[in-house]
Each structure stands twice: as C-alpha cells, then as structure tokens.
Amino acid sequence: MRIALVINTSWNIYNFRLRLIEALLAQGHEVVAVAPYDNYSQKLELAGCQFVPVPISQSTNPVTDLKLLWRLYRTYRRLKPDVLLHYTIKPNIYGTIAAKLAGIPAINNVSGLGTVFIVKDFVAAVAQALYRFAFRFPGKVFFQNADDQKLFLEKELVRQEITEVLPGSGIDLEAFVPAATYQRNQPFVFLMVARLMFEKGIAEYVEAARLVKARFPEVRCQVLGAIADSNRSGISPELLAEWRQAGDIEYLGFTDDVAPIVAQADCVVLPSYREGTPRTLLEAAAMAKPLIATDVPGCREVVKDNENGLLCQVRSATDLAAKMLQLLQLSNEQLQQMGQASRKLAETKFNDRFVIDRYLAAIAEVTKTAANRNPNV
Template sequence: MRIAIVINKSWNIYNFRMGLVKAFLKLGHEVVAIAPEDEYSQKLVLAGCRYFPIEMESKGTNPLEDLLLTKRFYDCYRQVKPDVILQYTIKPNIYGSVAARLAGIPTINNVSGLGTVFIVRNFVSKVALKLYKFAFRFPSKVFFQNKEDRQLFLDHRLIKEQITDVLPGSGIDTERFKPAPVFTRNQRFTFLMVARVLYEKGVVEYVEAARLIKAKYPEVRCQLLGAIDESGNIGIKKSVFQAWVEEGAIEYLGTSGTVEAHLAKADCVVLPSYREGTPKTLLEAAAMGKPIVTTNVPGCRETVIEGRNGFLCEVRNSQDLADKMMRMYQLPAAELEQMGKASRQLAEEKFDEKYVIDKYVTAIQSITKYRLKSA
C-alpha cells in the first residue's frame, strides 16, 4: 500500500510524524513524503521514505498562487498515485483536499492547530473559514488534536460530525523521551520554553515574566529554544528579540535537532501560547518527567492536571505567568520530583504515540480496500 504524507515542511514530517512513518514502514507499506525541500528532505529518504518535492509557501493568501498550488497538488497526486493521502497544516488540508478529490484519492486530514484563524478575527480569517467549509466536504476523515478545535469547526458548520475524531496530539515516543534515572534539581533553577519566536507562542509574556522573576530571584535561568521567525505579522523581529537577550532577561539557545538534551537539563518547561492543537514540546516535556507551566487555553491545558504535574496561567497575562513560575520555583525538591512523575504518567496513559498510530490504522482500513495490521 502506498501512503502519502503531505505537510508544509519536510522538517515537520521528520520532527512530528516519524513515529507514524516508521509504523507504516514496519508494516511493509510504502511511504511517500510530499513537502517543500529543505535540509530534512534527505533525512526522510534515509529513514526509508520516498520523497516528492512540491513548491508551497506555508503562509500567504494570494488567490492566483493558491489556485496554482491546487494544480501542483493535483499533478503531484496523479504522478505519485497513493492509495490514501494523510494531510497536515492549513494549505494541504484545504488545497490538497480539493486536488485529491479531483484526482479521486481518499484523504485523511489533521487539524493540528488553528493558528491565527480563531485567534485573530479579520478578513483573512473569514476567508480561511470559508475555504475550510468548502474543502472539508471532501476528506474521508478529519482528526483534531483537541475537543475544543473540533467543536469550533462543528459550531461554525465547517464539517460533518460523522467524519471527525480527536487524537491525543501527535503522540509522543515514550521510549525516546524518558526521564533521567535519578532526579536532580539544578542549583540554578532552570525554566525552558521550546517554541518558535512568535507572538502567538507567548514569547513576549515569557520575557516579561522572566524580568519579574529575575528581579526577585536573580539566580533563576529562563531559556528559550527555537527558531526566529520574522514572517508576516506574527513573527518577532530579530533585532527586538536580540535586545531582550542582551538585556539578560532570557538565554537564547538557538535551534537543535536533539531537543531532549535541552529538556533533560531543565527543571520546568514553560509554554504561554495563545492556542495550540496539542503542543508537541509539552508532550516531550511530560514524557521526560518535567513539571509544566502553560496557559489555560485549548491544546495546552490538556497537558496539565492543575497542581499535580504543573500549573495553568491566564493567557496573555505575564504577571500570572510569573506567579505560576515562581510558585514552581518555590516547591521543595521532593514535590518537584512528584510533579515530574505525574507528567510521565500522563504521557504514558494519555499521549503515547501508539494511540495515534492505532487511530490512523483504523481510519485507513475503513476507507481503503487494504487491511492494515496494528503497529
């Protein structure tokens, strides 16, 4: 069986979908990765995928370009001839769904996060909702990563309820991401945020909270790991971000292909995002037995049982974020260790990627003539 996985970046497939890819390969199926070419494209080939490049801007709303993108998807699908297509991110979900319908190939879509569509209400978001409503008539199945996102699509009448389902995020490889054998608390307590440098990730609130914390506890470290993204109106300018780093509010770690090495050194993982699907970084943190501070918003709050494995704060509220981070810092080592153990338990019971793989296997079996074994 030939399964195509379509996303806006090869990096995205390699970092977020490899568990699914490996499961399909292990079952003897051919996996075709369809995404724009980047430094991770060859890594997908080395991992056993067949790779097919496609030109695609992850952002932008030019109608002519979107029409051309639909044709590129159609030409690609006709050439690759997959038995089923798994699509992620907004442009494959919308334009890929139209192209797949024209090519006569069944699709399974994944709404991994709504981005600015429901965060910022403007002309572009209104157009996006109309496009979703049109395109989501065609998929055989649509997965959401939290129940609130699914309900929003149903409330806006963008999709038929019978084709929807909810996944536990992207799932997490609990074998790769695991706690250290022995718990240790850093002499200089270390908070770590793993995210792109975007406004909607809550970077501004994190910096402001770090200032408040360091004014009272100068020994505390507040680190950020993730790419600087100046695109559109959502990316923070490099010059602005660099000024925060030079000021000493936060430590910038750049980017890394081994995020687990940085997570292992943190005492607590923080993500003050405005909205998520289910953030992979928090699933990784939970699997590694790290306490979490995150916002009480869809996607993020699914990763925290308040007071058990972390604390929830108000969205866009740097003072409340700082209060929750300081509360975490003030915990005795024994309580911090118990929170970490609760995070690990939550990852194993709710977010293990085997649940995601099983859901996809079932969905593919229901819409194709093939019978897949469970991984």
C-alpha cells in the same frame, strides 16, 4: 498500498510523523512524502520514503494558492496514491480539494488552529470559508483536542461523523525518558521551547522572566526555538536581540535534539494563545518535568493544574510570573511529584502507539469505502 503524507515542511514530517512512517513501512506500504524541499528531505529518503518536492508558500496570495492547488492536483494524478494524509493548513485545504478532483481518498489532521482562529481579520474569514468547502470531502478528520473539534462543529466547518480526537502526534516514550535520579538545579532553570512567534506567548514569557528575576536574579529563563520572522506572527531578529541584551532571557538557538536541553531544565513553560496538542509539552512530560502553560485548548490537555504543573491566564505576563514564582518555591519533593505525574500522564494518554493504531484503522476504513464506491477502479 501507496500512502502519501502532505505537509508544509519536510522538517515537520521528519520530526513529528517519522514513527507513523516507520509503522507504515513495516506493514509493507510504500510511503511518499510530499513537501517543500529543505534540509530534512534527504533524511526522509534515507528513512525509506519517496520524496516529492512541492513548494508551499507561507503567503496568503490567492494566485499563489491557486497555483498550489493545481500543483498538488497534478502531483496526485501522477503519483496515484491509494490514500492521502494531509497536515497543516494549506495541505488540509488545497490538498483536500486536489484529492477530490483526483478521486483519491484523504485523511486530514488539524494539528492546531494558529492565527486563522486567533486573529479575526479578512484572511481568517477567507480561511474559514475555505475550510468549510474543503472539509466536505475527506474521509476522516482528526483533531488534536476536543476544543478544536467543537469549534469546527459549531462553525459547521465539518460533519461530526467523520471527526475524531487524537492525543496530538503522541510521544515516543522510549526516546524521551526521565533522569535516573531527581536533581534540582542551582540556580533554578525555566525553559520555553517554541518557535519564536507572538502567538506562542514569547513576549509574555520575556516579561514574566523580568518580573521573576527582579525577585530572584539568579534564576535562569531560557528559550529554545527557531526564529519565525517570515510568519506574520513571528518575532524579528532585532526584537530578539533587544530581549537578549536586556539579560532577562537566554536564547539557546534551535536544535532537533531537544531532549538533552529539556533534561537540564527544572520546569518547561509554554504560554501559548492556543495549541493543538503541543509537542514540546509532551516531550517534557515524558521526561518527568513539571510544566507551566496557559489555560487554553491544547495546553490544558497536557497540564493538569496542581498535579503535574500549573495553568496561567492567557496573554498575562503578570499571572505567568506569579505561577513561575509559585513553582520556583516548591520543595524538591513537590517538584519531583509533579514530574512523576507528568510522566504518568504521558504513559497513559499520549503514547504514540495509540495515534499510529488509529491512523492504520482510518486508512483501512477510508480506502475500503473508496473501493466500494468505485468497484471498477
């Protein structure tokens, strides 16, 4: 069977879907990665994929989006995959319409709602209308948390019978492991891992760091993540420079190998406005780290208040700082217990083997349904 994954970056496929790709290849399937060309495209080919470059613009220009729809349709007609796996907004919308036109079954994954449901403007209204039209056609739609699924159902963007909730992209429990022994840093280290976007709560984290360091100047508040200034919610390099100069945060840049940096932190923080199921929290949980995150969809799937971390109010630097100070003053034993609870949650709820098994079942289901509808194809 030929299976194509369609995502807005090759980086996304390589970092979040490689384990699924490996499972598909192990079953003898042919896997095609359809995405814009970037530094990870060749890595996908080395992993055993066929790579097909398709530019996917971040803009909201309708002419550009129509060109994307046509480009995806032509690509699907040429590749003739047995099933298409769509991720991220534009592949979910335009890829699904193209799949319908090409007569190919599709499985969609709503990995997060982003600004489309956070910012209430004309662009968001158009995007929701497009979701409502496109989501008439896929054979299956996966959501990464029950809140996102409920929102789509309430807005009548998708039929309930084709939806299912998955625990994010899952986590490889063998790649992200706890340290052999617990050791608290002196000074204490908070770490935020996220793209530098306002909707990730970076501004609140910077302000909270300032408030925390006003009481405990030695505490280190670090940020790891790519600059996303091309995104309409992105932080500009100039603003980042101002924050760094103020001395309240340390910017660590960007890396694919986050595990060594997470290992050196005492607590991982994510004050996001809304998530699917945040990969950064899953990685930190698997490494037995205490967590702090906002009490919003996605984040509260991974952070159980007063068990493996603390939940704070969304868009509130003051409450985030209060939770950081609360956790900072816990005993070593309490921090270790929180970390152990994080690892247990990762093992029982977020093992990526479950996600892979559900995808394999969904692929079998939608391709069988498509074959029954088109017995002569």
